[in-house]
Amino acid sequence: MTGRVLHTSDWHLGRQIGHRRRDAEFKAVLDEIVEIAAEFRPDLIVHSGDLFDGPRPSLDDMRRAAYALRRLGDIAPVVVVAGNHDTPYVLGFVDYLLTDMGTRTGGQVRVRFATDARSDGLLIAEYPAADGELTLRVGALPYLHPNRFAYDFTDPAAATATYAERIRTVQAEVYGRLADGRGPRDVLVFAAHLFVEGATPSYSERKVSISSDYAAGAADLPAVDYGALGHIHKPQLVGRAGFPACYAGSPLQLDFGESHDTKSVVLVKIEPGKPPRIEFEPLTSGRRLVQLTGTLEEIAQQAGRVGDAWVKVLVDVEAPTTSLAETLGGMLPDATIVGIEERWPGAENRVLDRTASTADLPGVEDLLREYLPRRGTAGPALDHVMATFADLQAEPDPAAPAQFAEENLLAAAIAGEDLDGIGRAGLLTSAATHRSEVAR
Template sequence: MTGRVLHTSDWHLGRQIGRHRRDAEFDAVLAEIVEIAADFGPDLIVHSGDLFDGRPGFDDVHRAAHALRRLGDTAPVVVVAGNHDTPNVLRFLDYVLTDMGNRAGDEVRVRFATEARPDGLLIAEYPAARGDLTLRIGALPYLHPNRFAYDFAEPGAATATYAERVRAVQADVYRRLAADRGPADLLLFAAHLFVEGATPSYSERPVSIDADYAVAADDLPGVDYGALGHIHKPQSVDRAGFPARYAGSPLQLDFGETRDTKSVVLAEIAPGRAPLIELAPLKSGRRLVHLTGRLEEIAQGAERVGDAWVKAVVDVDAPAAFLAEALAKLLPQATIVGIEERIPGAAGQVLDRTAATAELPGVEDLLREYLPGRGTTGRALGHVMATFSDLQAEPDPAEPAPCCEETLLTAAIAGESLDGVDRAGLLIGADATGTEERR
């Protein structure tokens, strides 16, 4: 008797490389995940956070709804909110995937854990198809360090460290999950967090993997499987008695992930023994490739690059004219997103005009470099950067929404006329090929 779980994470729909969108790659890898799920036949599918890369456009919301509905046709799906996800957008998806709120109970195939509140923790049960087993899952969304809204009974929790407060929330999830546990109940813990000792890909937000915000592996609850998200590099969590994995991102999202092999986790769980884990590799998506050396050295390996995203560091004796054109000719199938011209004894770099903006240091990097010189260091620096990062992620109320999801959801809940229902219909009626007209 076993229960089967498919674990995926960190899709980051909408993520770009510089100014380049990756819609075709996302479509291909999501179709691949749907196919793997259909072949594996899981009892439960878990997405452990960062469905989107930030505030999504309509196409990204459509893409997520289409993929989640297709996965829900295979097995129930639980989605945990990550640090890049906006609760209102996830609530809109929930509204769409329950057919405008008309589905209830066992008819709900996709459920979302959007916020961590004592009265809103997602604890759910799903029967296994093989044997008289029940999968019980407790889902913990990402807990923002500077917007930690969980209400604690103990007054002292307000002054506790981030790790101490997360430990208390995890314990609360486990108490509810393990209550009245029977011998045929399999416990799963799904969370979006950084566990100390995990190896990041460094495409995550730097502040979100700061040591001050790491959760101790020994503090994780004792369950039959832990489905973790947040770290993009697929890996297991090294703690005896807690079989858990980071599923990682499905595509190489940044040049910090060039060595990562992407996959989804297929876990078979049974009472009283360690789960059987298989990693199903994901083959869709273009590779991200670093090229370094003299132009003639790069030319020798150019045939192996093929269809890829490329950053190149070219060693030259003096400033070289038409370097971008020469590389483009050597790598006709590749998209070159950055070029650095390296001259002996020179510290400067020359960028291709189309990639120049992508290569400049970001405001976050400049602020992190500036503040220590003004006396803000250590934990105080971490808190300032966390606040700044969250402020950047917050929608600007003065900006018009890029799509209709929040307006539509608010109108629907209020019982007002849904003038924009045709767009929601596109989401609900997505066919298997996703060939509707995109705007």
Template sequence: MGRVFHTSDWHLGRQIGRHRRDTEFDAVLDEIVEIAADFTPDLIVHSGDLFDSPRPGLDDMRRAAQALRRLGAIAPVVVVGGNHDTSYVLAFLEYVLNDMGTREADQIRVRFATNAHPDGLLVAEYPAAASELTLRIGALPYLHPNRFTYNFADPAMTTATYAEQMRAVQADVYRRLAAGRTARDVLVFAAHLFIEGAVPSYSERRISIATDYAVATADLPAVNYGALGHIHKPQPVVRAGYPAHYAGSPLQLDFGEARDTKCVVLAEIAPGHKPRIELAPLTSGRRLVRLEGTLEEIAHLAGRVGDAWVKAVVNVDVSNVFLPEAIAKMLPEATIVDIEERRAGAAAAVLDREVAIEELPGIEDLLRDYLPGRGITGPALDRAMSAFARLQAEPDPEDPAPCCEETLLTAAIAGQSLDGIDRTSLLVSDGTTGPEATR
């Protein structure tokens, strides 16, 4: 059997609110390396989105390089470029990890599949340590729907739909993987894409999981294992008998993932045999907990929260300036990311055209209902409403003096020469008047 260790979607640099999560990332990367060392794989696959930003910080670059170097000491590593990654960043990382380009081709331990490759696809072979099998991998980087870059044999494909293009790409992947295949070759497909039927966590970029950009399961190449990335919720591909998995993200990245159990995938595969797939859970990250209810209901739940990131949605009758202090006292071990006040009846209803103008809420009420949804509550909300009240109380001038530009425009429309204008009214921002102001 050949052994494949599959991880994905690290999103190094992802924050939660204003909080960095460096300690959690360090802990979960240590855990990933330890599980890989115990599994002793023949190949390690990272299926995309090493970073959360196309311009990762130096700390995140260092963190990625150290983790990949440690994994590369266990087994060869193939990293797929994700939609959050850029080919320039990954090319630099590959250069650093392979001793500034001084290693010979057969010494390279970490390879990257990015759009910088001339044909957009990395094909490589690795022998299995405990058998005479050879793992042959086709690694496909993320192909952006609006910037599709792939070396098609048929030029007409450049104007085809995304679904048609992806069908042709995956057929090409299988053709190249299966070329010259022997009975001892094990085929692996690694890609960063959205498969129809996959259940997203909605912490992914929404445009990249639109149904128009979903890849049909029937078009996936017929391989022994598919290592997929992009969807943050770990799950198998919904296709009978097809051995493909999303490994998911290693941490709960936002509150859309609060119920997800994170993991890596351990796959043992061989030609003509059903693969053995095991999900090894990751436990290093802090939980994300969403608490919702009245203050009393949240107090009842608080004892089970412990050390976690928390978003509290509190049902209130009136705004409570002491709410943050009350929530913090209930959850002494937690980090409060967000507190949202929810007032009954505050949601805007669809207006009937017969509703009288005098029945519409005033702008003060609308503003007071809107600001808590943007994270402005308590004393900050009171200050904002006080400032708004002061602005409303300031009287408008009865006959505001027109600015110089308005004066000139009015004169030009009337056909009036500048000689008929009071030059002292042409004051401009640099303090000049008269002829200097009109140059």
């Protein structure tokens, strides 16, 4: 009796290198994942979050995601956990596409999305193994930003708890639901998008989401047969004894901080009552990210080993050099150079220092008054803009905003006053008077 799980994560479809798209690489690596799945024949496929790189993916990226997930769904049931880069609305639209615009329901649905961490919205699902002797039970926990606790959970005690304490409560809820009525032939899988303390980030993740304030305690992870984790881009086992869990990592090197990472998917074979057999299956489709540092002579010696890659170069020179891009391009004909930085003696001292300036720096008002006439705003119009800007700067309390001239005009019209008698000058005077009263 063996259950098989294929674990992938953090596709980040739409991620670019600078302004360069990576569509061909994403297509190739998703094809590779589908081929691995077809050969491994899993009973369950888990994607542990960050399907997309941003909250508003392009139509091409949504099409690419739907196509890959449909192909995986033809091999085995798929569960996708929402990551911190995903939004429920976008995942809901992809779900709509995969269910043939809502016409597939129930047992026909091969791809399911976990977007809700509340008790009544948790995704807890069961899938029979191919041999018919085991059942894989999966509980999915989407990424939970600390602010969501205030909106989604009403327990007053959570307001003063740490993030780790609040996550512990939610994880316990998932595990309680998952283990309820567990039989000897049930295999439990916990799928989540979160940062576990002790994990090694690649630093291509959003820095704020991998700070210690956002870390879940390793000791608090539920006692399941396998934990499919997402969020960290470096593939790795989780450092907790007795808890068989992995970060699958991203399928491509997403940033130069990942230039030494070998990308993979995780293949898991599980027998009840035994530690799972975990294998990281390498992915080879993506282009490498390479950083080269040194003099031009030293870089030339390294260039022959670079080949087809994305490259950033830091060049040590005696003085600023012309035609550097052409020189490096000749050294690296198969690479795409995405950044060149020169470093020469004394360059680090060429930093603007306020103490070295003999004149005061201009204020925002001076800069604005100088800039606007060049853009066609002058005369009375310029005076009006500057008066409005002064109103905004003088705003002492957002709850009691200052009135602009236009607001006074509208109020006078509603009150039925003679607008001709008020005049523009009177409106501006009224606004100025109001600003003085607010300032006091």
